[in-house]
Amino acid sequence: MKIAVLPGDGIGTEIVAQATKVLETLRSDGMKIEMEYAPIGGAGYEAAGDPLPDATLKLAKEADAVLLGAVGDWKYDKLERNLRPERGLLRIRKELNLFANLRPALLYPELAGASTLKPEVVSGLDIMIVRELTGDVYFGQPRGISTLPNGEREGVNTMRYSESEIRRIGHVAFRIAMKRNKKVCSVDKANVLETTELWRQVMIETAREYPEIELSHMYVDNAAMQLVRAPKQFDVMVTGNIFGDILSDEASMLTGSIGMLPSASLDQNNKGMYEPSHGSAPDIAGKDVANPLATILSVAMMLRYTFNDETGAIRIENAVKKALAQGYRTADIYTDGCNKVGCNAMGDAVVAAL
Ligand code: NAD
Numbered sequence: 001m002k003i004a005v006l007p008g009d010g011i012g013t014e015i016v017a018q019a020t021k022v023l024e025t026l027r028s029d030g031m032k033i034e035m036e037y038a039p040i041g042g043a044g045y046e047a048a049g050d051p052l053p054d055a056t057l058k059l060a061k062e063a064d065a066v067l068l069g070a071v072g073d074w075k076y077d078k079l080e081r082n083l084r085p086e087r088g089l090l091r092i093r094k095e096l097n098l099f100a101n102l103r104p105a106l107l108y109p110e111l112a113g114a115s116t117l118k119p120e121v122v123s124g125l126d127i128m129i130v131r132e133l134t135g136d137v138y139f140g141q142p143r144g145i146s147t148l149p150n151g152e153r154e155g156v157n158t159m160r161y162s163e164s165e166i167r168r169i170g171h172v173a174f175r176i177a178m179k180r181n182k183k184v185c186s187v188d189k190a191n192v193l194e195t196t197e198l199w200r201q202v203m204i205e206t207a208r209e210y211p212e213i214e215l216s217h218m219y220v221d222n223a224a225m226q227l228v229r230a231p232k233q234f235d236v237m238v239t240g241n242i243f244g245d246i247l248s249d250e251a252s253m254l255t256g257s258i259g260m261l262p263s264a265s266l267d268q269n270n271k272g273m274y275e276p277s278h279g280s281a282p283d284i285a286g287k288d289v290a291n292p293l294a295t296i297l298s299v300a301m302m303l304r305y306t307f308n309d310e311t312g313a314i315r316i317e318n319a320v321k322k323a324l325a326q327g328y329r330t331a332d333i334y335t336d337g338c339n340k341v342g343c344n345a346m347g348d349a350v351v352a353a354l
Contacts, residue, residue, distance in 0.1 A: 001031065001033045002064045003023070003064065003065050003067055003302075004063035005036065005037045005038075005066075005067050006056065006069065008040050008041040008043060009043055009071050010069075010280025010281055010285040011280055011281045011284060012280055014288065014290050014344070015069055015070075015291075016067065016069040018292035019067060019292065019295040019347075020035060020067075021347050021348075022316060023067075025351050036059055038055060038056035038059045039053065039056060040052060040056050040071060041070075041072060041086075042076050042085045044088050045076065045079070045083055045085065050083070051091075052092055052095075056092075060092060060273075061096065065272050065273070066272070066273040067273075067275070067299065067302065068089075068274070070279050070280035070281070071088055073280060073282050073285075074282055092273065093134060093273070094139070096267060096273060097134065098134065098267050099133055099135075099165070099169060099268075100130065100168075101130070101244065101248075101265045102265075102266070103130075103248040103251070103261060104128050104262065105127045105252060105254055105255050106125065107123065107124070107125040108255075108324055110325055111260070112256075113335045114332075114333045115254055121230070121231065122232075122254050125231055125255065127231065128235070128237070129247060129248045129251060130172055130244075131245065132161075132166075132238075132240050132241050133244075134165075135160065135161050136161060136240045137157045137242050138157075138241050139241075140158030142156055142158055144156060159193060161198065161199060161240065163198065167202055168268070169238060170202065170207070170238065171209075174206065174210040178212065182212050182213050183214045183216070183235035184213055184215050184216070185216045185223070185234055186199070186216070187217075187220050187237055187243055187247065188219065188239070188240070189219055189221075199240060203215065220239070223243075224250060228250070228254070248263075248277060252278075256332075257291060257333045258276075258278040258294070259293060259330065260291065261277035261278070262295070262296075263298060263301070264298070266305060271306060272302065274299065274306075275295070276294030276295045278294060288342040288344055289330060289343060291343070291346065292343050292346055293320055296320060299316060300314075300316035300320075316354065323350045323353050326349065328341050328345070328349040329341065330346050
């Protein structure tokens with residue numbers, strides 16, 4: 001298993017260090033794991049003047065899977081857009097053709113009290129959000145800020161999806177739902193946006209190949225509301241890039257903290273990049289308080305989706321459950337009576353449980 005490790009910026013280095021401890025433990029148990037490190041984001045800019053240095057991209061292309069921390073820091077906000085850390089992330093997703101982003105929102109029973117929602121609303125929650133990752137308004141052309149003839153500035157982004165792009169993410173969602181409760185809710189804004197009107201049509205056509213799947217549709221504004229009103233109605237949600245970005249962050253709060261949410265981004269052949277759903281959290285970077293569990297759970301997803309090792313994935317997930325059951329909590333998921341630990345100690349607790 002050749003893994004490219006890209007810690008990135010902010011808390012990225014701290015949380016990835018905990019995930020690699022887990023990988024090293026698996027290696028000492030006999031798994032054939034090779035890890036090689038490279039900079040990305042602000043770290044890439046500092047090292048090579050590029051948020052996605054050529055050497056990093058080469059390493060990521062040659063690896064079987066990529067483990068990423070997070071990118072970004074406010075200090076880079078003044079850089080030209082192409083040099084900003086986030087561009088490195090968008091580019092690596094595009095270069096590796098990682099079009100399918102899987103974000104599970106799963107509530108661990110021990111954390112029901114850490115959610116801002118009532119325990120009866122969230123307990124037993126298990127949603128998989130499937131977000132399209134390489135299209136939509138984040139990539140559509142034309143884009144940019146220009147000056148109109150009257151001297152006023154204008155900003156433009158373009159929402160676009162081709163039929164084949166919609167169909168392939170539809171297949172991913174339907175195949176995942178077949179292994180779960182066979183329910184897919186496709187989220188769009190078909191009443192206002194033509195792009196998503198096509199999205200809905202193609203989802204309906206694609207669903208015909210999966211007669212056992214119950215497909216429903218929801219406008220994104222309603223979906224945002226339903227996620228906090230009655231989130232357990234959802235099994236698999238499938239949506240485009242921008243709606244998925246926002247809804248998956250919203251869903252993270254159902255689980256107590258964005259620090260609990262792993263993600264996988266896959267290509268057509270299940271090669272994947274695995275990363276926590278959160279960002280580089282510059283506000284807490286370097287303080288040893290970040291929650292590393294989303295990153296550790298991303299390693300479990302890596303074993304499941306790229307290396308087809310369900311047993312290994314469950315082993316990591318059980319180790320996380322055990323550390324939580326033993327009362328270990330980072331600050332973001334802490335409730336009274338638990339044992340508050342830092343990022344490093346939480347990593348150690350998972351390794352000990354493993
Ligand atoms: P963020 O996700 O970094 O942080 C949002 C809030 O959640 C902050 O209060 C932070 O302290 C907290 N948080 C995030 N991860 C946590 C963890 N593991 N443990 C405990 N608390 C955690 O989002 P932001 O503040 O909007 O963005 C900060 C930077 O991250 C920006 O430069 C942004 O562009 C970048 N970003 C990167 C990614 C990515 O790399 N995938 C995603 C989102 C944002």
